Amino acid sequence: MAVETRPTSPPTTAETHAGPQLGARLICQALVREGVDLIFGYPGGAVIPLYDVLPEFPIHHVLVRHEQGAAHAADGYARATGKVGVCLATSGPGATNLVTGIATAMMDSVPIVAITGQVPQNVIGMDAFQETDITGITIPITKYNMVIRSVEEIGPAIQKAFYLARSGRPGPVLVDIPKDVQLAKGYLAPPQPLNLPGYKPTIVPHRRQIRKAAELIRQSERPLILAGHGILISGATSELIAFAERTQIPVGLTLLGIGGFPASHPLCLGMVGMHGYAHANRAIHEADLIIGIGMRFDDRVTGRPSEFAPHAKIIHIDIDPAEIGKVLKTEVPVVGDAREALKLLLEELEPLRHDEWLEQIRSWYRPIRTEPSGPNGALQPQYVMARLHARTEGRALVVTDVGQHQMWAAQIYRCDYPNQWITSGGLGTMGFAVPAAMGVALGRPEAEVWCVVGDGGVQMTLHEFATIVDEGCNVKVAIINNGYLGMVRQWQQLFHNRNYSETPISSPDYVLLGQAYRMPARRVTRPAEVDEAITWAQSFRGPALIEFVVNQEENVYPMIPSGGSFREMIDEPEGEW
Amino acid sequence: MRSHTLVVLVEDKPGVMNRIVSLFRQRGFNIDSIAVGPSETSGLSRITLVAKGDDQKIEQLVKQLYKILEVIKIQDVTDENLIQRELALVKVTATERTRSDIMRLVTDVYRARIVDAAPDSLIIEVTGPSEKIESLLTMIRPYGIKEVARTGVVAMARGSRAVMVKEPQVVA
Numbered sequence: 001m002a003v004e005t006r007p008t009s010p011p012t013t014a015e016t017h018a019g020p021q022l023g024a025r026l027i028c029q030a031l032v033r034e035g036v037d038l039i040f041g042y043p044g045g046a047v048i049p050l051y052d053v054l055p056e057f058p059i060h061h062v063l064v065r066h067e068q069g070a071a072h073a074a075d076g077y078a079r080a081t082g083k084v085g086v087c088l089a090t091s092g093p094g095a096t097n098l099v100t101g102i103a104t105a106m107m108d109s110v111p112i113v114a115i116t117g118q119v120p121q122n123v124i125g126m127d128a129f130q131e132t133d134i135t136g137i138t139i140p141i142t143k144y145n146m147v148i149r150s151v152e153e154i155g156p157a158i159q160k161a162f163y164l165a166r167s168g169r170p171g172p173v174l175v176d177i178p179k180d181v182q183l184a185k186g187y188l189a190p191p192q193p194l195n196l197p198g199y200k201p202t203i204v205p206h207r208r209q210i211r212k213a214a215e216l217i218r219q220s221e222r223p224l225i226l227a228g229h230g231i232l233i234s235g236a237t238s239e240l241i242a243f244a245e246r247t248q249i250p251v252g253l254t255l256l257g258i259g260g261f262p263a264s265h266p267l268c269l270g271m272v273g274m275h276g277y278a279h280a281n282r283a284i285h286e287a288d289l290i291i292g293i294g295m296r297f298d299d300r301v302t303g304r305p306s307e308f309a310p311h312a313k314i315i316h317i318d319i320d321p322a323e324i325g326k327v328l329k330t331e332v333p334v335v336g337d338a339r340e341a342l343k344l345l346l347e348e349l350e351p352l353r354h355d356e357w358l359e360q361i362r363s364w365y366r367p368i369r370t371e372p373s374g375p376n377g378a379l380q381p382q383y384v385m386a387r388l389h390a391r392t393e394g395r396a397l398v399v400t401d402v403g404q405h406q407m408w409a410a411q412i413y414r415c416d417y418p419n420q421w422i423t424s425g426g427l428g429t430m431g432f433a434v435p436a437a438m439g440v441a442l443g444r445p446e447a448e449v450w451c452v453v454g455d456g457g458v459q460m461t462l463h464e465f466a467t468i469v470d471e472g473c474n475v476k477v478a479i480i481n482n483g484y485l486g487m488v489r490q491w492q493q494l495f496h497n498r499n500y501s502e503t504p505i506s507s508p509d510y511v512l513l514g515q516a517y518r519m520p521a522r523r524v525t526r527p528a529e530v531d532e533a534i535t536w537a538q539s540f541r542g543p544a545l546i547e548f549v550v551n552q553e554e555n556v557y558p559m560i561p562s563g564g565s566f567r568e569m570i571d572e573p574e575g576e577w
Numbered sequence: 578m579r580s581h582t583l584v585v586l587v588e589d590k591p592g593v594m595n596r597i598v599s600l601f602r603q604r605g606f607n608i609d610s611i612a613v614g615p616s617e618t619s620g621l622s623r624i625t626l627v628a629k630g631d632d633q634k635i636e637q638l639v640k641q642l643y644k645i646l647e648v649i650k651i652q653d654v655t656d657e658n659l660i661q662r663e664l665a666l667v668k669v670t671a672t673e674r675t676r677s678d679i680m681r682l683v684t685d686v687y688r689a690r691i692v693d694a695a696p697d698s699l700i701i702e703v704t705g706p707s708e709k710i711e712s713l714l715t716m717i718r719p720y721g722i723k724e725v726a727r728t729g730v731v732a733m734a735r736g737s738r739a740v741m742v743k744e745p746q747v748v749a
Contacts, residue, residue, distance in 0.1 A: 139596055140603045144646050164646070198588065198649045322640035325633070 020185035023151045024049040027115075027177065028057040029188050030158035036086050038062065038077065038442060040070035044090020045130055046117025049182035062442065062471060065463040067094050069435035071101020072461070074112040076399060076439030078105075079422045080447075082235070084165050085112040085439060091119055092130030095176075096137065100429060102172045103141040107426025108256060109229060111170035113161050114142075120180040121149065135176050143171030147178070151186030159191055168201030169320040170233060201319060205336030205344060213291070213315045213332045214348035217247060220289035220313075222357045225251045226272060226301070229425075230294015230318060231260030236339035237418045240293070241265065243342050247352045250361055252280045254295045255410055258421040263414030264394075269361065270414070273301040275407040278558045278569065279364035284309050285566040286360075291315045294338040297327040298426065299563070307565035317341045368411045368557075369572065372527030378551035379527055381405060381480050385412035388450060388478065391534040396450045397422065399440050401433035401457035404486040407556040409452050431460030434477065438464055441473035448538065449474055455481040455507045465517040468543050476537040477519075477545045479510055482552045490555045494570065514545040521545035580609065581635045581655045582732050584740050585624040586616055588647040596645045597624070606630065606638055610663075610707075612729035621649065625731045650740060657734035664728045665710045666692070667701040670721030679720055687713045698723060 021029075027050060031039075040062045043051045054061055064070045067089040074085030089098050095116040105112045119128040135145045144164045148157045154177075161173040217223060231240055237260055244251050244267045251261045252272040261268055269280035284290065290312045295301070297316075302308040305327050316324045317334040324333040334341055370386035373379060385408050388396070398413050399422045400406040406423055415421045422440055424432040437451035458479050468475050489503040514521025524533045524546055537544040557572040587593050594613065601608050609627040616623035630638065639651050671679050671694075679699060683689045689703035703713050707730055714722065734740075 135592070136595065139592075139599045196646065198643075198646050320644075322637065322644055326637055 020187060022049065022053060022182070023154060023177075023184045023186065024053045024182040025056070026151065026154045026186065026188045027158065027182065028053055028059065030155050031059065031086065032057055033191065034158065034162045035083070039086045039088050040064055040073040040077075040439065041088030042067050042070060042090070042094060044092075044094045044117065046091035046119055046179045047088065047094075047182070049179060050088070050115075050117065050177075062438075062467060064435065064467050066461070067097035068100050068431065069438070069461055069464040069467065071098045071112065071114060072104065072429075072432050072435035073439035073442075073464075074114075075101060075105045075108075075110050075432075076422055076436030077443040078110050078112055078439075079108075079436075080397060080419055080440040081443040082419065083111075083443070084162055085110070086115065087112065088115045090117045090130065091134070092132045094130075095132055095134035098174075099137065099141065100431075102138055102174065104424050104427045104429045104432060105172040106141045106143070108424065109170050109233060110172065111165040112172045113165050114172060114174045116174065116176050117182070118147065118176045118178040121178045122180070124178065134174065138174050141172070142174050143169075145174035145176065147176045148181050149178070151181055151184040152189065154181070154186075155189035156192065156194075160194055160196070163194055164199070168199070202321070202335045203319070203337045204340045205317070205334045207344065209332060209334045210341065210344040210348055213317075213334055214345060216289055216313060216315055216332055217249070217291070217345075217349060218352070221354070222287045223247070223249045223289040223291060223354065224283050224287040224312075225249050226254065226284075226290055226292045226295055227251055227257045227260050228254040228293065228295025229256035229260075230338040231257055232418050234294065234319075234337045234339040235418070236294070236342050237261065239339050239342035239346065243346055243349075246346065247349055248354045248358065249291070249352075250283060250358060252276070252284065254298070254301055254425075255423060256425040257295060258410060259415040259418050260294075262416040264416050267358075271410050273298075274303070274560050274562070275411065275556050275558065277368075277411070278366060278571065279361055281558075281560065281566050281569065282364050283361045284312075287312045289313050289315065291317070293317045293341070294319070296320075296323045299327075302327060303560050303562075303564045303566070307567075370412060372530075374551045374554065376551065379525060379530070379548060381482070381548070381550040381554055382408050382412055383527060384478070384480065384530055384548045384550065385409050385452075387530045388452075388534060389413045391531060391538065392448060392450065396420075396448045397440055397444060399423070399433050399437040399449060399451045401453040402428045402430045402487075403454045403457060404482070404490065404554070404556050405452055405454045405480040407487075408480075413452075430454075430457040433457060434461045434468070435464045437475045437477070438468050438471065438473050441468075441475045442471060445474065447474070449476065451475050451477045453477065453479055454486060455479060455483065456485045456505055459505075459507065462513070465514070465519055465543070465545075469518050472542050474541050475543050477543070479545070479547045480550055481507060481510070481547050482550050482554065483507070484552060486554075487556070489553070493553070493555070494559075495561065510545060510547040519543045519545050521547070523547045523549065525549045578629055578631055579655075580627055580629050581653055582659065582661065582730065583626040583628070583635075583639065584652045584654055584732065585626060585642065585648060586618075586621050586650040586740065587624060587645075588649065589615070589620055589622045590647055593622075593645070593647045596647070597642065600641055600645065601628075604638065604641060606634075610729040612731050614731075625729070627730050652740045654732055654734050654740075658736070659732050659734055661706050661730050661732045662704055663707050663710055663730045664702070664704045665714075666724075666726045667703065667714065667717065667722060668724040669699055669701060669717050670697060670723060671699045672697065675720050679717060682716060683713070686716075689713065
């Protein structure tokens with residue numbers, strides 16, 4: 001293989017006094033310059049030069065057991081810290097294994113930078129060993145992607161990747177680096193102003209739109225705020241609290257908005273949507289004004305869009321103009337950062353009152369049941385969530401997988417703090433929780449991290465237990481084992497005549513499995529053991545595993561069927577208790 | 578549902594067309610016509626796109642297109658007073674008996690040109706709105722069309738106003 005080793009450009013700054021450097025070193029320098037001190041990755045042929053020099057830099061590398069874990073861990077890290085998460089994989093299968101994690105980050109607007117090795121440029125297009133067109137593959141699931149074609153491009157490309165990942169509506173950026181670029185020598189260009197004529201996110205909204213919004217808010221008798229992930233991304237929690245309190249408007253949260261407004265606040269209605277609280281969904285149904293902030297009227301929130309909030313006008317605040325008007329007709333579009341928009345709205349609005357409306361919504365409230373055991377005596381999963389909340393005083397960082405346990409946690413583990421709740425929403429990625437919890441724990445080492453996961457999802461990525469143990473992550477894994485792919489089983493029960501096709505699923509002995517991974521583990525089958533087990537897991541720092549064997553056919557209620565409306569809401573059948 | 582004509586100015590960089598076409602496929606839009614070439618500004622290509630959809634759908638498409646980093650400017654020129662042109666090359670069977678009929682039809686009625694002649698065929702070059710090209714094709718189809726190559730529509734609004742790009746701004 002011909003390797004270009006000639007210096008490619010003259011030194012431009014003092015930092016290049018050492019002469020031309022390997023491209024691999026320049027990549028690491030550029031990463032350090034972006035503040036990277038942690039990378040989740042897996043070596044392979046096309047990134048050996050990068051791994052060769054990585055130990056020279058103040059970057060901690062976490063060796064995952066599968067590249068999907070690296071992407072989810074970078075995602076969890078980013079959501080928990082607000083910083084850009086970084087994952088690294090080799091070409092071909094290494095790169096394609098990142099795809100699920102990248103798509104997850106794209107749907108949930110999470111800033112990650114994925115670095116992939118690529119075969120040398122002289123064999124690109126030749127179907128070389130471990131060659132894949134990863135930039136082609138990831139066009140629809142990245143905010144941006146690029147191939148670094150020469151050593152001079154390294155500095156500007158890495159700078160651009162991080163800027164794009166974290167600015168505007170954040171998202172994943174993939175940087176593909178052929179091996180010959182890693183092996184070429186050159187200089188790292190100093191950071192320069194980026195010239196991106198096609199990328200100018202609107203941060204501060206138009207004052208005219210804010211005034212129109214304020215006017216609608218003043219006229220409204222039954223207004224409702226729907227707060228989403230944008231609140232957390234823009235760090236707008238205190239502005240949202242101030243806004244809601246001044247205007248006395250209740251706040252419903254999307255699944256990803258949880259934590260953006262304190263659950264214990266009197267104006268908080270909790271989660272809305274398919275498995276949202278009945279009073280919150282009823283409030284949407286009765287409202288005359290919906291103020292969507294940093295959310296996108298996802299189908300799990302709206303159900304059938306034509307019957308969503310039938311009496312309401314819509315104010316939609318989002319940094320991504322393409323989200324506004326995508327699903328619903330919008331009376332007042334406001335393009336901008338959620339925090340900036342709320343600041344401006346606070347300037348425009350005097351205190352308001354909606355006593356009657358708030359009273360009405362409170363009268364609709366019914367708590368989610370959290371009894372210890374069901375009619376058959378089995379441990380109830382909802383009780384586990386309630387006890388988890390109690391024993392952690394609502395302060396743990398909760399990372400969930402996808403399915404029934406996720407909805408119970410969202411309903412019952414009431415979060416009061418931003419970035420405390422980490423879950424795969426848009427893509428609904430089973431297998432997310434275990435690796436994401438690892439990223440969360442490494443990003444927030446002081447925190448107690450609870451990874452709440454089902455017996456289906458945990459088996460998708462449990463190989464990352466090895467990494468969690470290696471790193472001594474303070475992750476407590478709570479497996480909610482009902483022996484089913486429970487959410488699919490619930491749909492089969494309710495909509496497919498209880499035809500439980502391929503949803504019963506076996507599990508390994510999780511206590512033995514935990515031991516095999518040198519991870520302290522326990523099994524809980526009775527309500528009386530729940531508190532003790534949680535306290536046990538909290539009694540030491542580092543990973544722990546608890547398997548909660550729960551009622552097999554418990555359902556998540558309330559439920560608005562997919563594509564349905566509030567009027568079709570299914571509540572818990574009285575007969576079940 | 579009606580046909581919309583979009584003028585899209587993009588940075589002339591590798592992979593940009595891939596991103597645009599991928600977006601149409603991903604979001605379920607059909608492209609009726611697409612024509613690409615350099616614009617008046619070096620480094621910028623001009624794409625003329627024709628796609629069918631209701632106004633709300635097309636507005637959503639435009640917003641999604643703007644999210645592609647290399648897309649600098651999009652204008653929906655559908656409702657402008659437009660000059661729309663397409664060029665087609667048509668190879669048609671021409672025998673001694675039919676040749677003069679074809680030539681008269683093509684040059685007199687359509688003001689098109691014969692750009693190549695062979696003993697048993699002609700190549701016609703025709704420029705104009707798509708309807709004119711369709712009409713010409715209908716008229717000469719009975720003679721036997723061997724090959725058609727069309728460029729896709731390019732469009733420009735009449736008058737002095739132009740789809741312009743401000744000087745590229747520097748951010749960050």
